[in-house]
Amino acid sequence: MKVGTHPTAATHAHGTVLTSAPQDAPVDRATAAARRVVDAMLRTDRGNANLDRVAEELNSIADHLEEHAPEVAERLIDMWNGEGVTRHDPVTGPENAIAPPLVLEGLEDGSVRGTVTLTMPYQGPPGCVHGGVSALILDHVLGVANAWGGKSGMTAKLETNYHRPTPLFEPLVITGRLVSVDGRKIRTVGSITTADGQLCVSVEGLFIDKTVPRPR
Ligand SMILES: CCCCCCCCCCCCCC(=O)SCCNC(=O)CCNC(=O)[C@H](O)C(C)(C)COP(=O)(O)OP(=O)(O)OC[C@H]1O[C@@H](n2cnc3c(N)ncnc32)[C@H](O)[C@@H]1OP(=O)(O)O
Numbered sequence: 001m002k003v004g005t006h007p008t009a010a011t012h013a014h015g016t017v018l019t020s021a022p023q024d025a026p027v028d029r030a031t032a033a034a035r036r037v038v039d040a041m042l043r044t045d046r047g048n049a050n051l052d053r054v055a056e057e058l059n060s061i062a063d064h065l066e067e068h069a070p071e072v073a074e075r076l077i078d079m080w081n082g083e084g085v086t087r088h089d090p091v092t093g094p095e096n097a098i099a100p101p102l103v104l105e106g107l108e109d110g111s112v113r114g115t116v117t118l119t120m121p122y123q124g125p126p127g128c129v130h131g132g133v134s135a136l137i138l139d140h141v142l143g144v145a146n147a148w149g150g151k152s153g154m155t156a157k158l159e160t161n162y163h164r165p166t167p168l169f170e171p172l173v174i175t176g177r178l179v180s181v182d183g184r185k186i187r188t189v190g191s192i193t194t195a196d197g198q199l200c201v202s203v204e205g206l207f208i209d210k211t212v213p214r215p216r
Pocket residue numbers: 001003006007008018019085086139140141142143144147148153154155156157184185206208210
């Protein structure tokens with residue numbers, strides 16, 4: 001994971017947005033529509049929404065996208081070019097339909113923070129966020145916290161504590177902060193709380209400073 005020229009707490013102002021804002025671009029609009037489809041599919045009336053026709057139309061859209069898809073190796077090079085890193089990941093990426101997407105800011109105390117409301121595609125227990133989804137979000141947020149702290153690494157360990165069920169359909173505050181660096185070992189913590197401050201999930205991550213080269 002290479003950080004390169006990403007903003008850090010040492011070089012950028014409190015409140016710097018670290019994730020890629022959705023742009024007024026066809027790919028962002030198409031991805032937002034796909035995200036709506038995934039959500040609406042789980043909400044719609046199973047018996048009354050003419051899902052055979054929906055399947056036909058969605059397959060036709062998928063056929064069209066696949067017809068225009070370059071080779072995977074070529075696409076990977078394109079994805080990792082420039083600031084691509086913040087556009088396609090599964091947590092913050094405006095080009096990734098499975099990303100909520102979460103927007104993160106860097107704060108002057110060295111932490112990163114964002115607010116997100118999760119809906120049915122992220123459900124685990126009834127009306128609550130899937131534990132694996134919480135871990136996914138926090139793993140990524142810790143990676144961004146490392147970048148804001150001027151470091152980067154691969155997740156070696158992510159210890160996750162689930163304190164209470166994490167609610168869907170209400171704003172959740174997600175935070176991360178690099179706490180120490182010891183040689184190649186980077187230790188980073190994070191949490192998910194409700195808007196009124198109830199702790200739902202906390203994590204402690206161990207990252208090892210290692211760069212995975214970008215495809216070229
Ligand atoms: C600003 C905003 C921009 C955003 C930027 C982008 C953000 C992107 C965010 C994306 C975020 C998403 C992030 C992701 O999704 S990263 C993807 C998920 N992670 C992986 O796939 C990692 C797979 N594992 C590996 O590649 C290697 O095992 C690593 C790299 C981890 C270490 O292999 P390496 O050969 O390099 O090192 P080493 O084995 O010599 O070990 C070195 C030291 O570390 C200690 N150790 C190792 N493992 C563990 C362990 N499990 N518990 C405790 N300790 C452990 C070890 O004992 C040793 O200590 P010591 O003997 O020296 O004391």
